[in-house]
Amino acid sequence: MKRVKVLSKSYVEIPHLPKKSVTLVFVDNRIKQDISKELVNRGVEFIKTVPCRELHEAIRFHPDMVIQHLEEKNILVAPNVINYYRPRLEQLGFDVIEGKTYLQSNYPNNIAYNICRVGDFIIHNFKYTDEVFMRYFENSGLTKIHVKQGYTKCSVAVVNETAMITSDTGIHREVLKFGIDSLLIDTGDISLPKLDYGFIGGTCGYLNKKDLAFFGNPQYHKDYENILLFLKKYNKNIVSLNNQQLQDYGTLMPLMEMD
Helix, strand or coil, X not given: CCXXXXXXXXXXXXXXXXXXXXXXXXXXXXXXHHHHHHHHHCCCEEEECCCCCCCCCCCCCCHHHHEEEEECCEEEECCCCHHHHHHHHHCCCCEEEECCCCCCCCCCCCCCCCCEEXXXXXXXXXXXXXXXXXXXXXXXXXXXXXXXXXXHHHHEEEEECCEEEECCHHHHHHHHCCCCEEEECCCCCEECCCCCCCCHHHHEEECCCCEEEECCCHHHCCCXXXXXXXXXXXXXXXXXXXXXXXXXXXXXXXXXXXX
């Protein structure tokens, strides 16, 4: 991979929620050429993932399976792929922390890093969360929300510090108890090759404070109108990176933004 040259040295403070125009993101290595071109046209550079061979073929390139952006310049990476990401991230000024959990192919041994951060809330099945992650936030004051679902980030599209979209009824019911505004949508209408369908959290990520970019066009989802109205409620815009069915690529993960 060629060296990424990013002029900005401002790191996204809270995971998934940039305040300014994003300059660098993590993306699945397999994103289509038209998506890559659209990101470049918008001034966004990207680090493409390498396969985590221990994972199922459908998700082995997904950034949210092996990487957890902790905050600002701190990034937690699974030991399976640490040797690839460490030098590439350190040259950009990131502090790279190695997780303890070595990912394996079968659930729940593959979910240790698929944690969802929504503002001051951390959502996961904490029976299987990587212990390095848990120690990092031990005295942070963030609120832990335990759910049965292990693929938490896959399942959640973060809208703002207190709002999200999911098709997982268990996550939806639990986060409502903590005052998070959650839009529950139907499953399906999201492509994930080699599996029956993908999840909304894996289809999107912010390009700036207002523009939520999707891998595909949400108009092809049966709950498009509800998604559109929910995002408008929080003054967010939909950006389609191509005009195809939504595809789960394991999250568009913003890392750096303009100074």
